[in-house]
Amino acid sequence: xxxxERQERVFRARLHHELPxxxxxxxxxDDALGVLAGRYPLPEEAGGSGVALLAVYVLGALLIGGGVxxxxxxxxxSLPATVQLALVTGVMLGCHALGWWWWRGDASxxxxxxxxxxxxxxxxxxxxxxxxxxxxxxxxxYGGFGAWALGALAGAWALRxxxxxxxxxxxxxxxxxGYAGDHRPLAGLAxxxxxxxxxxxxxxxxxxxxxALVALAxxxxxxxxxxxxxxxxxxxxxxxxxxxxxxxxxxxATTLERPGGLARAxxxxxxxxxxxxxxxTTGAAYVLSFHEMAEDLSLGDLGEGGPWIAPxxxxxxxxxALLLAAAGSGTWRPLDHPVALAALGSVVLLILxxxxxxxxxxxxxxxxLALASLAAAAIAGSVRRLERGGFWFGVLLAGxxxxxxxxxxxxxxxxxxxxxxxxxxxxxxxxxLFEQRLREGRAGHAA
Amino acid sequence: MLHRDWPILxxxxxxxxxxxxxxxxxxxxxxxxxxxxxxxxxxxxxxxLSGYYVTLAYEVERPGDVPYPxxxxxxxxxxxxxxxxxxxxxxxxxxxxxxxxxLEGFVALRARWMGWRAGIEGAGRLYIPExxxxxxxxxxxxxAGEGLVDLRVLEDGTAALVRLRVxxxxxxxx
Numbered sequence: 001x002x003x004x005e006r007q008e009r010v011f012r013a014r015l016h017h018e019l020p021x022x023x024x025x026x027x028x029x030d031d032a033l034g035v036l037a038g039r040y041p042l043p044e045e046a047g048g049s050g051v052a053l054l055a056v057y058v059l060g061a062l063l064i065g066g067g068v069x070x071x072x073x074x075x076x077x078s079l080p081a082t083v084q085l086a087l088v089t090g091v092m093l094g095c096h097a098l099g100w101w102w103w104r105g106d107a108s109x110x111x112x113x114x115x116x117x118x119x120x121x122x123x124x125x126x127x128x129x130x131x132x133x134x135x136x137x138x139x140x141x142y143g144g145f146g147a148w149a150l151g152a153l154a155g156a157w158a159l160r161x162x163x164x165x166x167x168x169x170x171x172x173x174x175x176x177x178g179y180a181g182d183h184r185p186l187a188g189l190a191x192x193x194x195x196x197x198x199x200x201x202x203x204x205x206x207x208x209x210x211x212a213l214v215a216l217a218x219x220x221x222x223x224x225x226x227x228x229x230x231x232x233x234x235x236x237x238x239x240x241x242x243x244x245x246x247x248x249x250x251x252x253a254t255t256l257e258r259p260g261g262l263a264r265a266x267x268x269x270x271x272x273x274x275x276x277x278x279x280x281t282t283g284a285a286y287v288l289s290f291h292e293m294a295e296d297l298s299l300g301d302l303g304e305g306g307p308w309i310a311p312x313x314x315x316x317x318x319x320x321a322l323l324l325a326a327a328g329s330g331t332w333r334p335l336d337h338p339v340a341l342a343a344l345g346s347v348v349l350l351i352l353x354x355x356x357x358x359x360x361x362x363x364x365x366x367x368x369l370a371l372a373s374l375a376a377a378a379i380a381g382s383v384r385r386l387e388r389g390g391f392w393f394g395v396l397l398a399g400x401x402x403x404x405x406x407x408x409x410x411x412x413x414x415x416x417x418x419x420x421x422x423x424x425x426x427x428x429x430x431x432x433l434f435e436q437r438l439r440e441g442r443a444g445h446a447a
Numbered sequence: 448m449l450h451r452d453w454p455i456l457x458x459x460x461x462x463x464x465x466x467x468x469x470x471x472x473x474x475x476x477x478x479x480x481x482x483x484x485x486x487x488x489x490x491x492x493x494x495x496l497s498g499y500y501v502t503l504a505y506e507v508e509r510p511g512d513v514p515y516p517x518x519x520x521x522x523x524x525x526x527x528x529x530x531x532x533x534x535x536x537x538x539x540x541x542x543x544x545x546x547x548x549x550l551e552g553f554v555a556l557r558a559r560w561m562g563w564r565a566g567i568e569g570a571g572r573l574y575i576p577e578x579x580x581x582x583x584x585x586x587x588x589x590x591a592g593e594g595l596v597d598l599r600v601l602e603d604g605t606a607a608l609v610r611l612r613v614x615x616x617x618x619x620x621x
Binding site (some may be wrong): 022089092093096097100104117121124127128130131133134135136137138139147150151154155158159160182 | 451452453454455457458459461462465466468469470473474477501522569570571572573574607608610619
């Protein structure tokens with residue numbers, strides 16, 4: 001971390017520690033406190049060591065929570081049910097009370113206190129299991145995860161706690177997957193509710209890690225819901241492409257530099273959105289580039305998944321609206337993000353391929369074209385900006401696509417040998433050339 | 448204090464609310480419900496004890512002499528009307544609609560059609576303590592999973608499991 005950035009983090013952390021004290025002393029009103037806290041938001045992490053420490057504490061909390069769950073599952077019969085319930089609920093309340101005191105009360109051990117509150121929410125999960133045991137509550141298997149997710153969600157919103165948000169995202173995702181299987185006409189509502197409850201919080205907190213986790217959870221839940229609804233790969237692919245289109249559009253659109261909280265948060269989260277959009281689109285294009293996978297997928301063959309066209313179309317329209325808003329800003333530079341642009345174009349190609357007759361293998365051809373455009377965009381962009389990650393992503397993607405095609409189609413062995421050797425030599429050559437250019441570029445920059 | 452501590456208080460209120468809501472109907476059923484005894488039927492004689500709970504199925508859930516509504520869909524809600532008998536209550540009728548307030552000696556149970564039999568909601572699983580697992584496994588095997596289950600049932604069909612009685616052993620009573 002750069003010294004200046006570290007100083008900024010220390011300043012903000014100190015300011016957030018002082019603000020409540022200034023308010024208590026009457027130096028600041030609530031309004032002024034809110035303005036200052038908004039103008040100098042606490043970074044996601046109050047320094048690298050702080051994150052590591054919190055991660056270790058949360059890991060410890062997870063292990064202890066697992067132990068409490070196992071203890072409950074052991075069904076300690078020697079204690080009466082009321083004592084068991086009182087004991088586990090008491091542990092939960094004790095963790096919350098002591099953790100809160102250390103975290104925000106005297107603030108003497110903020111990270112340990114935060115972890116203790118997280119442990120309280122983990123013990124809350126054990127408490128749900130104990131209540132189910134004691135009263136022989138047997139509902140759908142996912143019901144317990146939904147109840148637990150509610151408690152974690154309350155922690156995420158009320159405490160602005162990212163470990164709570166992560167726990168809520170995972171639990172709600174599991175709940176949504178179970179709910180989708182049993183409530184087919186409403187299957188898509190659960191992932192949308194998940195998105196509506198968690199995405200705004202990730203924006204408010206400007207947490208890239210939280211945004212990535214929520215995006216993954218919503219995408220996974222939507223794909224499972226689509227699969228449960230239609231038992232067709234077409235609906236699943238459509239759900240994935242809709243999510244990656246939105247993420248890629250977010251990654252592209254926030255090149256606009258507007259003032260204001262939402263736009264700044266969107267700009268801060270844009271790199272994560274772009275990365276997830278590119279990875280999701282690349283995964284979809286790679287799977288669909290195999291003709292055996294692609295020949296069964298068609299928009300004309302959605303069956304009971306037909307209604308999934310509506311949310312997918314809505315997501316695509318939302319992506320288009322984002323791009324139009326960015327274009328209207330006058331400062332939009334989409335070519336600064338060639339891979340996200342290629343990902344968005346690839347989504348259009350793949351959906352077009354699904355709309356064409358499946359027997360003629362249009363989808364396979366367009367998926368291969370999408371892979372090629374993604375690889376080319378990654379290599380071109382990284383050579384221009386001298387970024388190693390994008391370069392090797394593009395080279396490896398191109399190599400993987402070519403290798404996969406030669407393994408998929410039956411060709412003469414000598415031809416395979418020639419192509420593999422040529423690919424290997426090409427990768428080595430362009431790699432050496434790129435690394436040389438990278439070194440020269442850095443030397444020139446340093447001079 | 449409230450101004451500073453409301454976030455954690457909100458979390459505690461929500462979590463305690465969930466803990467109360469999860470068993471609420473079962474607790475009400477245990478206190479105010481009508482006592483019903485049903486005879487169990489073996490689900491799978493080779494796997495009566497799954498981990499830490501017994502999977503229960505009941506005689507009244509299986510189509511027999513009493514006619515079921517036509518064209519039931521898997522997962523569809525139905526009502527089982529059971530009539531007092533000894534030692535266990537017996538099936539008197541099955542309907543898609545709630546039978547309303549049953550007559551004296553009758554109780555309506557909420558269930559779902561599982562494709563080949565009904566499943567009474569909330570009465571399919573009885574948790575067994577680890578210390579009694581071997582005993583439960585042995586007794587259930589000896590009696591091929593057949594026993595009597597005591598339930599408490601509210602007027603809206605909510606059932607709360609009270610105990611399972613098999614060959615002189617009693618499970619589930621806390």
